[in-house]
Amino acid sequence: MKQWYKNRKKDHFYQLAKKNDVISRAYYKLEEIDKKYQIIKNSSHVLDIGCCPGGWTQYILNKNRNQSVVGVDILPMEKEFSKNFTFYNFDLNEYDKISSLFMSKDYYFDVIISDIAPNTSGNQFLDQSNSYNLSLLSYQFIKNFLKQGGSFLVKNFQGEDTEALFKEVKSQFKKASYVKPIASDKKSKEIYILGLEKK
Numbered sequence: 001m002k003q004w005y006k007n008r009k010k011d012h013f014y015q016l017a018k019k020n021d022v023i024s025r026a027y028y029k030l031e032e033i034d035k036k037y038q039i040i041k042n043s044s045h046v047l048d049i050g051c052c053p054g055g056w057t058q059y060i061l062n063k064n065r066n067q068s069v070v071g072v073d074i075l076p077m078e079k080e081f082s083k084n085f086t087f088y089n090f091d092l093n094e095y096d097k098i099s100s101l102f103m104s105k106d107y108y109f110d111v112i113i114s115d116i117a118p119n120t121s122g123n124q125f126l127d128q129s130n131s132y133n134l135s136l137l138s139y140q141f142i143k144n145f146l147k148q149g150g151s152f153l154v155k156n157f158q159g160e161d162t163e164a165l166f167k168e169v170k171s172q173f174k175k176a177s178y179v180k181p182i183a184s185d186k187k188s189k190e191i192y193i194l195g196l197e198k199k
Contacts, residue, residue, distance in 0.1 A: 022058065023054045023055045023079055026115055027055040027056070027059045028181070029181040029184060030055070030056045030059045030113070032183060033181055037179075037194060039113075039194070039196070040060055042064050042067075043067065044067050044111050045067075045107075045109050045111075046067065046068070047069075047070050047072070047111070047113070048069055049071075049092070049112065049116055049141065050072070050073055050092075050114055050134070051077065052078075053077075053078065053079060054077060054078075054081070057071055058081070061084060061085065068085075068086075069081075069084065070107060070109070071085065071086070072092070073116075074090065075089075077089075092116070092138070093137065095140060102145055107145055108146075108147050110147055110150050111152075112141055112145070112150070114138035114155060116134045116135075116155065117190070118134060124189070127189075132156060132165060135154050135155070135156045135165055138154050139165070139168060139169065142172060148198055149197055150197075150198045151194070151197075151198070152173065152194070152198070153192055153193070154169070154192065154193050156192070156193060157189045157190055157191075158189045158191050159189070162191070162193075165193060166178070166193050172198060173196055174197035174199060176193065177193075177196075178192070178194075179194050180192070
């Protein structure tokens with residue numbers, strides 16, 4: 001773990017985040033993906049699943065002050081954002097509660113993003129399985145809360161279930177692709193699945 005921290009402090013994107021007062025290096029992952037695929041339009045209403053510590057939310061709100069973001073995470077959000085950010089402290093397994101709340105608020109999103117990851121155990125099979133389950137929990141939000149023509153971006157630790165997740169996403173969108181941003185650790189198993197233009 002000590003070696004991991006030493007390596008992380010030498011990381012280009014870690015240093016860039018510190019220099020630019022960015023919450024986390026994940027900011028640059030979304031920035032790169034957005035610049036290439038333009039998923040965050042002006043005045044987008046975005047659902048950020050697993051939003052803590054806030055790197056992706058920070059990027060969206062920095063891009064355009066007319067954006068609005070709803071964040072959901074089991075962890076408390078320590079960073080304070082503008083009034084355009086609304087945070088809900090929920091476990092994704094409480095989907096029925098979250099769904100009822102969203103329906104009462106009449107929430108419909110242009111974009112749903114999820115950079116959520118499990119607490120890693122060091123057991124690759126277990127970590128990939130847990131990542132897949134979290135990705136599926138994120139995916140279920142698109143059916144009721146993503147507008148037609150909207151976009152979906154979700155992280156997954158590559159494993160034997162990744163292709164099944166990709167096929168699920170592909171079935172709901174006109175376009176689907178795997179994305180590995182430069183800001184992702186090359187040694188990491190993380191990959192992103194992007195769905196564009198919800199059917």
